[in-house]
Each structure stands twice: as C-alpha cells, then as structure tokens.
Amino acid sequence: MVIKQPSSLAVFSSGIALLIFAVLSFAFEGIAIFLYKKYEREDNAIMLKGSRDKDGASKESGTNSSLLSKVIILGRFAIAFRILSAFVLYICMLAASSYDFWNVAGTIVLSFPVLFFGWELFMPWSTEEDGKLWGSGKNSVGVPTYGRAMWRRFKGIPKRAVSHPVLFWIPLILILFISIVIPILLAGTCQDDLRVIDTRITRMGKASTCKAGPPCHVYITMPFDPAHAMIVNYHTTPPDTTPGALPKSSVVYYDTVSHAGEPPSAYRFVAHGDSYRMPHLEVDRDVHWVHLTSLDPATTYYFIAGPGDNTPGAKYSAELSFQTLAEDGSPYTFVVGGDIDTTDTSVAISKIAAKQSPTFAMVGGDLAYDRAQYTCYRIVDKWLNNWYTSMVTPTGHLIPLVSAIGNHEVMGDYGAKHPDEMPYYGRYFPQMDASEDPGADGVDQRLTYHAHLIGNSTLILSLDSGHYSTVDGVQTEWLKQTLETYKDVPIKFALYHVPMYPTIRSYDSIHSAKVRENWQPLFDEYHVTIGFENHDHVYKRTKLIKGGEESAAGTLYLGDGSWGVSTRSVSHSRWYQNKAQGANYILRADVNPTAGNVDLTAFDPMGATFDTFSAQVTPSS
Numbered sequence: 307m308v309i310k311q312p313s314s315l316a317v318f319s320s321g322i323a324l325l326i327f328a329v330l331s332f333a334f335e336g337i338a339i340f341l342y343k344k345y346e347r348e349d350n351a352i353m354l355k356g357s358r359d360k361d362g363a364s365k366e367s368g369t370n371s372s373l374l375s376k377v378i379i380l381g382r383f384a385i386a387f388r389i390l391s392a393f394v395l396y397i398c399m400l401a402a403s404s405y406d407f408w409n410v411a412g413t414i415v416l417s418f419p420v421l422f423f424g425w426e427l428f429m430p431w432s433t434e435e436d437g438k439l440w441g442s443g444k445n446s447v448g449v450p451t452y453g454r455a456m457w458r459r460f461k462g463i464p465k466r467a468v469s470h471p472v473l474f475w476i477p478l479i480l481i482l483f484i485s486i487v488i489p490i491l492l493a494g495t496c497q498d499d500l501r502v503i504d505t506r507i508t509r510m511g512k513a514s515t516c517k518a519g520p521p522c523h524v525y526i527t528m529p530f531d532p533a534h535a536m537i538v539n540y541h542t543t544p545p546d547t548t549p550g551a552l553p554k555s556s557v558v559y560y561d562t563v564s565h566a567g568e569p570p571s572a573y574r575f576v577a578h579g580d581s582y583r584m585p586h587l588e589v590d591r592d593v594h595w596v597h598l599t600s601l602d603p604a605t606t607y608y609f610i611a612g613p614g615d616n617t618p619g620a621k622y623s624a625e626l627s628f629q630t631l632a633e634d635g636s637p638y639t640f641v642v643g644g645d646i647d648t649t650d651t652s653v654a655i656s657k658i659a660a661k662q663s664p665t666f667a668m669v670g671g672d673l674a675y676d677r678a679q680y681t682c683y684r685i686v687d688k689w690l691n692n693w694y695t696s697m698v699t700p701t702g703h704l705i706p707l708v709s710a711i712g713n714h715e716v717m718g719d720y721g722a723k724h725p726d727e728m729p730y731y732g733r734y735f736p737q738m739d740a741s742e743d744p745g746a747d748g749v750d751q752r753l754t755y756h757a758h759l760i761g762n763s764t765l766i767l768s769l770d771s772g773h774y775s776t777v778d779g780v781q782t783e784w785l786k787q788t789l790e791t792y793k794d795v796p797i798k799f800a801l802y803h804v805p806m807y808p809t810i811r812s813y814d815s816i817h818s819a820k821v822r823e824n825w826q827p828l829f830d831e832y833h834v835t836i837g838f839e840n841h842d843h844v845y846k847r848t849k850l851i852k853g854g855e856e857s858a859a860g861t862l863y864l865g866d867g868s869w870g871v872s873t874r875s876v877s878h879s880r881w882y883q884n885k886a887q888g889a890n891y892i893l894r895a896d897v898n899p900t901a902g903n904v905d906l907t908a909f910d911p912m913g914a915t916f917d918t919f920s921a922q923v924t925p926s927s
Contacts, residue, residue, distance in 0.1 A: 309440075311412070316429070318644065324703075327387045329897045330383075330387045331387035333654075334380045334383040334387065335756070337380050338380035338412055341376055341380065349643070354597055354638075356811050358696060367650075371830060376559040381465070394534045401431065401469075417805065423877050425656070427669060435457035436632060442699065446776065447776050455892060460670075474613055474647045477569055484710055490507070491505065491507065492505060493505065493506050493507075494506030494509070494588060494681045495681060496505075496676075496679055496681040496682040496684070496685065497677075497679075498675065498677065503682065503685070504684070505681075506681070507587060509588070509684065511591035512684070514543070514589070515528050515684050515687035515688070516541050516542070516543050516589075516591060516687060516861050518543040518545065519543075519621050519626075520612070520621040520622060520685075521540035521541065521542050521594070521611050521612060521621075521832030522529075522540070522541050522542070522543075522691075523539075523540060523541045523687065523690040523691065523694060524538070524539070524540040524611060524623050524626060524694060524704070525539050525540075525693055525694060525704065525707060526538060526539070526628050526704045526705070526706040526707065527539060527595075527706065527707050527709075527735055527736055527737050528666055528706040528708045528709075528737060528758055529597070529657075529705065529737065529738060529739045529740070529758070530738065530739040530742075530756070530757060530758055530759060531739065531758075531759055532630060532631045532666065532706060532758060532760065533601075533603040533604075533630055533631045533632065533633035533761060534600065534601050534602075534603065534630070535597060535598060535599045535600075535601060535739065535740065536598050536601065536607075536628055536630065536706060537595055537596070537597055537598070537609055537736055537737070538558045538579075538595070538596045538598060539593070539594065539595045539596075539734070539735075539736070540556075540594050540611045540623060541591060541592065541593055541594065541690075541824065542592045542613070542861065543589070543590055543591065544590050544591075544592050545585070545619050553612045553850055555578065555581075555613050556578065556579035556580060556581045556594035556595065556596050556611075556613070557576060557577070557578055557579070557596065557611070557612060557613060557614040558576070558577045558579070558596040558598060558609050558610070558611045559573035559575070559576050559609060559610050559622075560573055560574075560575050560576075560577070560598060560607050560608065560609035560610075561573040561574045561575060561607070561608055561609075562574075562602070562605060562606065562607060562608070563608065563627060564608045564627075565608065565625065566608075566624075566625040567625075570610065570612075570622065573608075573609070573610070575598075575903070576597065577596050577597065577599070578614075579594060579595050579596030579597060580594070580595060580745055580746040580749075581593060581594040581595075581598075581746060582733060582746050582749045583728075584683075584733065585725070585726075585730070586680045587680055587683050588681075588683075589683065591683070593733055593734060594611070595732045595736050596611065597739075597740035597743065598720070599740055599885065600628065601630050603630055603631065603632050603633045603634070603761075604629070604630060604631065604632040604633075604634075604823065605629065605630050606627055606628070606629045606703065607627060607628055607629070607630070608626070608627045609625070609626060609627070609628075610622040610623050610624070610625050610626075611623045620742050625717055625839040626704055627702060627703050627704065628703050628704045628705075628706060629665065629703050631665050631666070631760050631761075632760075632761065633745070633760070633762070634761060635761055635762070635763045635899040635900055636899075637896065637897060637898045637899070637900075638665045638760070638897055639662060639663065639664050639665060639669060639894065639895065639896050639897070640664045640665055640666050640667065640669070640894075640895050640897070641662055641664045641667045641892050641893065641894055642667070642668040642669075642670070642801070642838050642892075642893045642895060643655070643659070643660040643668075643670070643672050643840075643867065643868075643869040643891065643892045643893060644669055644670030644672060644710075644712065644803065644838075644840030644841070644865070644868075644869060645670075645671070645672040645712070645738045645768075645840055645841065645843055645867035645868055645869055645870070645871045646669060646672065646673050646674070646689070646869040646871070647672075647674070647675045647689075647869075647870040647871045648674060648675070648685060648688045648689050648692060648870070649778055649870045649871070651870045651871075651890050651911050652692065652869055652870020652871075653692055653870070654911045654912075655869050655870055655890055655891070655892050655909075656692065656696035656697050656869075656870075656892075656910055657696050658892055658909050658911070658913045659697065659705075659892045659894075659909075660696060660697050660699055660700075660705060663699045663700060663701070663770070664699070664705055664894070665705075665706075666706040666707070666708055667697060667703060667705050667706070667707055667708070667912075668708045668709070668710075668714070668766070668768075668799075668801050668838060669707065669708070669709045669710070669869070670709075670710045670801050670802060670838055670839065670865075670867055671709070671711055671713070671714075671715065671771075671773075671802070671803030671840055671841070671867070672712035672713065672714040672715070672803065672840065672841070672867065672871070673709065673712070673714075673731075674686045674687055674688070674689035674690075675712075675714050675871075676689075676714070676715075676730060677714055678714070678715060678716050678717040678722070678727055678728055678730070679717075679729075679731055679762065680726075683730075686730050686734070690734075693707070694908050707735070708737065708758060708766060708768060708801065708805055709731075709735055709737070709759065709801075710755075710768045710769060710770070710771075710801045710802050710840075711728075711731055711754045711767065711770050711774060711803065711904075712773065712840065712841065712867075713803065713804075713841070715728060715730070715731040715773060715774075716728045716731075716773045716774055719773065720773055720817065721772065721773075721776075722773060722774045723774075725750035727774075728754075728773075728774050731754070731755065731774075732749070732750060732752045732774070733749055733750070733752075736752065737756050737758075738752070738753075738756055742828060753775070754770040754773070754775050755767075755768060755769050755770045755775060755781050755784065755785075756768050757788050757792075759792065759795070762794075762795060763795065763796060763797055763897075763899035764795065764796075764797040764798070764799065764897065765788075765789075765792045765795040765797070765798045765799070766798075766799045766800075767785065767788065767789075767799070767800045767801065767802065767834075768799065768801045768802070769785065769800060769802040769825070770780070771802045771817065771821050772805035772817055772820060772821075773802065773803065777820045777824050777825070778823075778824050779823055782824045782825065782828070784889075785828055786826065786828055787827055789831075789832040789834075790832075793832055796902060797835050797836070797897065797899060797902075797904070797923050798832065798833065798834045798835050798836060799836050799838065800825075800829065800834050800836070800837045800838075801838045801839075802821070802825075802837070802839065802840075803839075803840045803841050803867070804817045804821055804840075804841050805818060805821075805839035805840065805841055805842060805846075805863070805865050805866050806818060806821050806822045806825070806826055806837065806838075806839065806849070806863060807839070807846075807848050807863045807882050807883075808839075808841070808842050808866065809840060809842045809844045809846040809865070809866045809876060809880075809883070809886050810843070810844060810874050810876070811841075811844040813880065822854075826853075826854070828836065829852055830852045830860070830861070833859075833861075833924045834861045835861065835862070835904065835921060835923055835924070836861065836862045836863070836864060836904065836921055837861055837862070837863045837864070838864055838865065838893075839863055839864065839865030839866055839867070840865055840866055840867025841865070841866060841867050842865065842866035842867065842868075842874065843866065843867060843868045843871050843872065843873050843874045843888075844865075844866050844868055844873060844874055844876055844887065844888050844889070845866070845868060845885070845886065845887050845888075845889045845891045845895020845908060845916075845917070846862055846864070846865050846866050846883060846886040847862070847863075847883070847884045847885045847886075847917065847919065848862060848864070848882045848883055848884060849882055849883070849884050851882055856881075856882070859924050860924075862921045863882075864893060868888075868889065868890050868891060869892060870890065870893075871889065871890075873888040873889060873890055874888055875888045876888055882906075885917060887916075889908075889916065890910060890911050891908045891910060891916070892908075892909050893906055893907070893908055893909075894906065894907045894908075894909065902918065902922060902923040903921065903922050903923065904915050904921045904923070905918075905920050906918065906919055906920070906921065
C-alpha cells in the first residue's frame with residue numbers, strides 16, 4: 307500500500323510506535339509481577355526459616371531485597387512506556403485528523419483518561435495489600451492510584467479481585483487492538499469541528515469525483531483585465547501515474563461562434579497553458595489553467611478544453627461559453643457573497659445568483675470548508691461541481707470567479723506559512739494576468755491578494771485578511787501603491803474575509819482591529835466605494851464610515867458572509883449598523899459607471915428580496 311499523505315505516514319508510524327511501547331509496557335509489567343510473586347514466595351520462606359537460622363536468613367533477605375529492587379526498576383520502566391504510549395496515541399490521533407486545531411484539543415482530552423483513568427485503573431500491583439511494600443495508596447513509582455481507589459469505591463469490587471490476572475490481560479489485549487485499529491480506521495480522516503466526514507476506508511466505496519477521460523470541474527477565473535482576458539481552469543485524472551511522469555498538455559480551443567459537436571480544428575483560436583500535479587492526495591489529479599488573451603470586450607466566447615489534438619485518444623470537455631466584460635463604461639451586473647460551503651442552501655443561493663445574469667461573481671473567502679486538509683479533496687471537488695452546475699447564466703455562460711482567501715482555506719485560520727497549509731486555494735484559483743503568472747514551477751508562489759480593472763471605471767481589490775499573507779507590511783504597501791496608481795478610477799470595490807466592522811465577533815478582536823488599522827486609512831484616502839466583508843455568517847449593511855465615524859463621504863461596508871453556511875442570530879446592534887439580521891443571502895450589484903451609482907439588492911434562498919439600497923460614488927479629491 308502506497309502512503310501518499312504526510313498525515314497518513316504519521317498515523318502509520320505512530321501506530322507502530324504505539325504497538326511497540328504498549329508491548330514493552332506490559333512486558334516490563336508482566337516480568338515485574340512475576341518477580342514480585344517470586345519475592346513474596348521467597349519472603350515467606352525466609353520468614354519461616356529465620357527462626358532456625360538467623361545468619362542464613364540474613365543472607366537470603368539481602369538476595370530478596372535485590373529481587374525487590376529489580377521489581378521496582380521494572381515497574382518504573384512499565385510506567386514510563388505507558389506514558390510514552392499515551393503520548394504516541396495522541397500523536398497518532400492528531401496525525402489522523404490532519405493536525406486540525408480542534409483535534410489537537412480533542413486528542414489531548416482523550417489522552418488524559420486513557421493514561422490516568424484507563425491504565426492506572428488496572429495496575430495489578432497497586433492493591434491495598436501491596437501498600438505494605440509500595441507505600442499506602444501508591445504504585446511502584448509512587449504515583450497515587452486514584453483510578454483503583456475510585457474503582458473500588460464506586461463499583462464495590464473486592465480488593466482481591468482488582469489484582470486478578472484477567473485485569474492484566476484484558477487491558478493488554480485492548481491496547482494491542484486499539485494500537486492496530488486506530489491507525490487503520492482514522493487514517494485519512496476528513497473532519498469538520500471534530501465531526502468525521504469520511505476516512506480513507508469509507509472513501510474507498512465512493513464513486514470518483516473526477517473520472518478518467520474528459521476534463522472535470524471546468525471553471526473560469528478572472529485575471530487583472532477581464533475585458534481582454536480570461537483564465538480557463540479544469541482538472542483531469544492523468545492516465546500516466548508513474549512517479550515523475552509529466553501532466554498532459556493543457557489546451558483550450560475557442561471562437562466567437564459555437565462549434566458544438568465539431569472537431570477542435572473547427573475553432574479559430576487555440577491557447578496553451580500549464581498544469582500542476584497535486585501532491586499528497588490519495589488520488590491522482592492534474593490541475594490545468596490556460597490564459598486566453600487578446601480577447602474582444604463584451605464578447606461571448608465558446609470553448610472546449612483538453613490535452614491537445616496531437617494526444618492519442620484525446621478527450622475534451624463539452625463546449626462551454628463565457629462573456630468578457632465591457633471596457634467602455636457600460637453598465638454591468640455582478641453578484642457577491644462569501645462563506646459558501648457545499649450545503650443545499652448554498653446551491654439554492656447559487657442558482658438565484660446565476661439567474662441575475664451577472665458578468666462575474668465575487669466570493670469573499672471560505673469557499674468549500676475543506677479546512678485545508680488534503681484528505682478533504684472530495685469536499686473541494688463537490689464545491690467545484692456545485693459551482694459548475696449552478697453558476698451558469700440563463701443564456702448558458704459560465705460565470706467568472708473573483709475570490710478572496712478566508713480562514714477555512716488555510717490550516718490554523720491565520721498565519722499559514724507553508725503551501726501545504728493552503729493546499730487548494732492558491733493552486734486551484736489563479737487570478738493574475740498571463741504576464742504575472744509564475745507558471746507550473748512557481749504555482750506555490752502565487753499571491754493571495756490581487757487587483758482587477760474593468761475598463762477605466764472600476765477597480766476591484768481582493769485582499770488577504772491575514773490568513774496566508776500578513777495584513778501589514780508588503781500587502782498594505784501593495785494596496786497603497788495600487789490605489790495610488792488607479793486613484794482616478796471612480797468606482798473601487800474591496801473584497802476580503804475578516805470584517806472591519808463585524809456583526810457577531812468583537813469589534814476589538816485582534817484580526818478586525820488589524821484590518822482597520824492598516825486598510826481603513828487607505829480606504830478613506832482613496833475613496834473606496836464599498837468594502838465587501840464576510841466571516842460572521844449574517845447579513846449586514848453599515849452606515850457610510852470614514853475615519854471610524856459616520857460620514858457622507860465614507861465607505862459602505864456590506865457583509866457578513868452567509869451564502870450557504872448556517873447563519874448566526876444577531877442579538878445586539880452597533881453604532882455603525884444600518885441593518886443586520888441572521889440570513890443567508892446573495893447581493894446583486896448593478897453598476898452604472900456613467901451615473902456614478904451602484905444599486906444593490908439582497909436575495910434570500912427563496913429568491914425573495916429583503917433589502918435594496920444605492921451607493922453613490924464619491925469622487926476622488
């Protein structure tokens with residue numbers, strides 16, 4: 307069996323170590339018990355002989371004391387290996403859970419009863435009778451036998467029954483059984499807040515989420531200039547899984563007219579892209595992305611994606627389409643939200659969003675709720691499939707995606723440093739121009755913040771609120787430079803996860819405070835029109851705010867991310883709120899650059915409107 311995931315290797319290794327330590331613990335304990343019984347027999351013999359031969363008894367007593375010393379040493383080794391076993395059990399369970407924060411706490415809690423109430427409970431030599439030798443109420447190394455005393459007190463088990471041999475062999479068998487079963491059952495665990503979603507064993511009986519053959523999970527991401535470029539993304543299961551084998555070529559054939567059912571050669575244009583083989587997954591997966599450049603604005607393009615017509619037996623996606631954005635200041639529509647998940651509610655909201663015929667969709671983080679676990683690849687696949695099937699306009703166009711990173715895209719919520727702590731987001735969602743793409747070799751160097759320019763009318767800033775890139779420093783400097791470069795663009799939108807003005811979490815929380823401290827002065831200075839916020843799983847609309855106060859010249863903050871997740875109840879109001887309620891929603895934004903206004907409509911999962919309002923563009927000074 308090939309173990310691909312680091313966590314699985316850790317589970318396997320720690321499981322073997324647990325087995326070894328448990329065997330050594332009980333081996334030392336068994337020998338100690340054997341020697342102690344021998345000591346008891348010899349001690350009784352010495353006592354009988356002592357009255358007849360004092361000198362001989364004295365010599366034998368010394369020999370017996372040496373035997374007792376060995377028993378004590380063996381007992382201490384047994385306890386030491388018990389402690390090591392408990393620690394390794396903790397590592398084993400932690401590794402099986404992919405090192406998620408909540409499982410750290412959970413496995414620590416589980417380790418304590420296993421160590422103190424499990425094994426101490428069945429210490430065969432810590433009876434009250436043995437207290438004459440070891441010290442009253444203590445075992446061989448002086449550890450108080452709380453478990454045994456509690457067992458006798460509440461269960462009423464006779465003292466002599468506690469030291470019965472069966473109480474040695476039962477825990478031994480249980481420990482050996484657990485040390486083997488835990489690594490097998492928990493290997494490859496995908497979990498969400500200690501709720502096991504699946505494991506490698508349960509996934510074995512499930513259908514593939516990306517079958518070999520045509521591309522799966524085809525979706526569009528938006529580059530810097532969506533009037534003249536788009537990025538086509540798709541996944542494949544590689545036919546050649548030999549270590550070191552290169553992924554197949556990434557090709558998109560496209561045209562401004564449909565060629566459905568025709569060969570690739572019918573399309574006028576072809577673009578070649580890059581691909582990346584995902585590491586550490588228990589399945590083989592190639593991720594492809596192809597930049598389509600030099601496109602015409604406000605134009606529909608039809609395309610198929612696949613490995614290229616020179617590949618024997620090449621299979622392509624069905625013909626799909628998208629539309630580029632206008633660059634002449636024409637009105638346009640987009641939808642925006644965050645915290646999507648893969649729930650039925652998220653699908654319902656997505657279908658309502660698609661009915662609005664948006665030119666693109668903005669998602670402010672927490673897309674699939676995979677918690678950055680390689681073992682949760684099926685959750686990400688489900689999210690991509692939901693997006694592919696639901697986010698299609700009435701005219702059949704795929705809706706380009708602009709996304710920001712959220713805490714559930716990284717391991718540990720904030721401050722992730724290694725690409726394996728952000729396994730999917732950076733690798734699945736390229737959102738840069740072709741000239742800034744680091745390519746397949748640099749896929750893990752992609753930035754988690756980026757800008758998008760729609761003609762000369764709108765600037766979109768997608769920011770990282772401290773999940774992979776730090777808020778202050780380089781990112782804030784980039785934000786300032788970008789705003790300065792495009793200061794004359796009248797409409798400016800910012801998309802990020804952690805709200806400056808939260809609805810549920812504390813206003814003074816460290817993450818909201820850091821975002822406000824670093825970004826709000828720039829929002830105020832450069833007149834950002836709307837800040838789209840998320841993370842709190844409610845709907846909110848603030849007053850216009852500038853400098854931390856209500857101001858007619860300020861920025862409007864909308865949120866707080868409840869596209870498909872369970873909502874939270876709003877139990878209090880805050881000075882900056884105009885409206886706040888626990889509701890799943892999607893926002894439709896109708897932008898009229900010429901008139902300088904943005905009309906917004908909030909829809910619930912039934913498609914009903916529950917909030918409408920307008921935001922006026924504040925001209926730059």
